[in-house]
Amino acid sequence: MAVHITLPESRKKSAVPDAPKHLVTPGDVITTDTGYMRGHGTYMDDDKLKASLAGVVERVNKLICVQPLKTRYNGEIGDVVVGRVTEVGQRRWRVDVNSRLDAVLMLSAVNLPGGELRRRSAEDELMMREYLQEGDLISAEVQAIFHDGALSLHTRSLKYGKLSQGVMVQVSPSLVKRRKTHFHNLPCGASVILGNNGYVWVSPTINDEKTESSGGYEQDLEPVPSTDREVIARLRNCILALATHKLLLYDTSVLYAYEASRQHQVKDLLQPDIAEKVADDTRQRLQMESG
Amino acid sequence: MPGDSRRVPGPQDSRSPHWYGKQPPQHQETGTRQDGRADHDLRPVYLHAGVVSQATGSAYIELGQTKVIAAVYGPREIARREEFTMKGRLCCELKFATFSCRRRRQHMQDNQEKDVSLIVLQALEPAVCLDRFPKSQVDVYITVLQDDGSALAAAITCAAAGLADAGVMMYDVVTGCSVRQCGDRQLLDPSSSEESSQEGENAEDHGMVTVGLLPSLNQVSALVLDGHLQQQTAVQAVKTCISGCQGIYPILKDCLVTSTRRKVPAVDPTSIRASTDGQNGRT
Numbered sequence: 001m002a003v004h005i006t007l008p009e010s011r012k013k014s015a016v017p018d019a020p021k022h023l024v025t026p027g028d029v030i031t032t033d034t035g036y037m038r039g040h041g042t043y044m045d046d047d048k049l050k051a052s053l054a055g056v057v058e059r060v061n062k063l064i065c066v067q068p069l070k071t072r073y074n075g076e077i078g079d080v081v082v083g084r085v086t087e088v089g090q091r092r093w094r095v096d097v098n099s100r101l102d103a104v105l106m107l108s109a110v111n112l113p114g115g116e117l118r119r120r121s122a123e124d125e126l127m128m129r130e131y132l133q134e135g136d137l138i139s140a141e142v143q144a145i146f147h148d149g150a151l152s153l154h155t156r157s158l159k160y161g162k163l164s165q166g167v168m169v170q171v172s173p174s175l176v177k178r179r180k181t182h183f184h185n186l187p188c189g190a191s192v193i194l195g196n197n198g199y200v201w202v203s204p205t206i207n208d209e210k211t212e213s214s215g216g217y218e219q220d221l222e223p224v225p226s227t228d229r230e231v232i233a234r235l236r237n238c239i240l241a242l243a244t245h246k247l248l249l250y251d252t253s254v255l256y257a258y259e260a261s262r263q264h265q266v267k268d269l270l271q272p273d274i275a276e277k278v279a280d281d282t283r284q285r286l287q288m289e290s291g
Numbered sequence: 292m293p294g295d296s297r298r299v300p301g302p303q304d305s306r307s308p309h310w311y312g313k314q315p316p317q318h319q320e321t322g323t324r325q326d327g328r329a330d331h332d333l334r335p336v337y338l339h340a341g342v343v344s345q346a347t348g349s350a351y352i353e354l355g356q357t358k359v360i361a362a363v364y365g366p367r368e369i370a371r372r373e374e375f376t377m378k379g380r381l382c383c384e385l386k387f388a389t390f391s392c393r394r395r396r397q398h399m400q401d402n403q404e405k406d407v408s409l410i411v412l413q414a415l416e417p418a419v420c421l422d423r424f425p426k427s428q429v430d431v432y433i434t435v436l437q438d439d440g441s442a443l444a445a446a447i448t449c450a451a452a453g454l455a456d457a458g459v460m461m462y463d464v465v466t467g468c469s470v471r472q473c474g475d476r477q478l479l480d481p482s483s484s485e486e487s488s489q490e491g492e493n494a495e496d497h498g499m500v501t502v503g504l505l506p507s508l509n510q511v512s513a514l515v516l517d518g519h520l521q522q523q524t525a526v527q528a529v530k531t532c533i534s535g536c537q538g539i540y541p542i543l544k545d546c547l548v549t550s551t552r553r554k555v556p557a558v559d560p561t562s563i564r565a566s567t568d569g570q571n572g573r574t
Binding site for chain 1: 347425
């Protein structure tokens, strides 16, 4: 087995034109003008508007807020998330979604196997562990937000449910754009779920007919052929390369990164200089497309 | 007595080599200190945020030869929730590395370290907006890699930089500074030889003061006094510490601005179009 060893080297600054930004630290005075509304990341002290986060000041007309560059995921209703079950409780599962608090998946918010529509009984409660156990990965949609900020999830559509074979990549939540759909069947031979919470799931192509009858709880544990495995590994390395260079993740950018990475070996994509090259190629191609 | 029972202690009649070593010379009477500083000079400070990649936020500080690293995790779910609370929780754990002091430290946290952790927690709590993350907790883990004096002050500053790097909402950062009173002399930011020197032991004033300050709000969040000080001298020492803390504040600000600038994502045209779709003010 070949091992790749490099000495530490200082990180190169990417050659991106720096727009002058207003950077603040907690306690900094943003403005003393009282005409502004205060947004996220600010607080009023006497007449002064001060920052409570380290980040970039953003101004939209009369609203001033501070955008931190590293936050936990803050859920919105309708977001698609990928999460891991951490606890099986009374009529609910607790799911870790990279947020401040674990999200809650109520028993009444899941589809029973076979697609039955009925009241959940005591037997269903006892069988909860048969459906989802601690450590299982699921894809779900945010249904509501509790008062303290915890999310309430549901898997009421057949495209959500337990995830079977694939690779999970953790990136920053700010890199995943909110779009119409987060489930993509890429032409290169794999499927990708871009969770809004920063958890991305890469798996072999999902056949739509298979999931009709299962109700989202059957796990497909058939062996995955090695060509599919290579595609999935390449996609995972491309997503990590894009995330390291702070490029937004959506189906087009992931596809362009995959095509740009074709000339390299899959394991070479983990090296920082090759990852940077792939990210640069993707960025250039996206800029050309947008004109 | 809780201790590490798996370690084999040395033989009973072994003696530490430090007893037989030459004592370092005490500071001269000429008015300068051992390292050539004036009485009220701070040591050169190096502060860098974002050093621990797996933590939510982190910082590394060097105050002369004192080296401290802090890692912040969270806000995350409290593992065992006993009572319901609408305020978040801040947990602080400080540890001196076993090789950090002149006498080798234990591997487990001893009483002095637990005490210092509590002081750092009391220094940081007023600065953090705890009501912004109910039912969650933020963990701060501080490790002192080398203690050459003012370790508590360095730990406070380092932990505050780590919290700001982690994106935890704060009213203000916290800076720490300490002063050693030897008789009539007031030494700002003492090194470890100055901290443990016996000069002026028989004088009226002999002690050490450490202050944690919120600089832009000008509020003191931690005050520790060790030793014997008269009232006037103590007040004077606290004032000196506060001016020392204000002196460290611009360094802390600069460090956070630099680390924020490093994290700013690449500007690509597609992202500008998406962000004007009305999704402002949120990450």
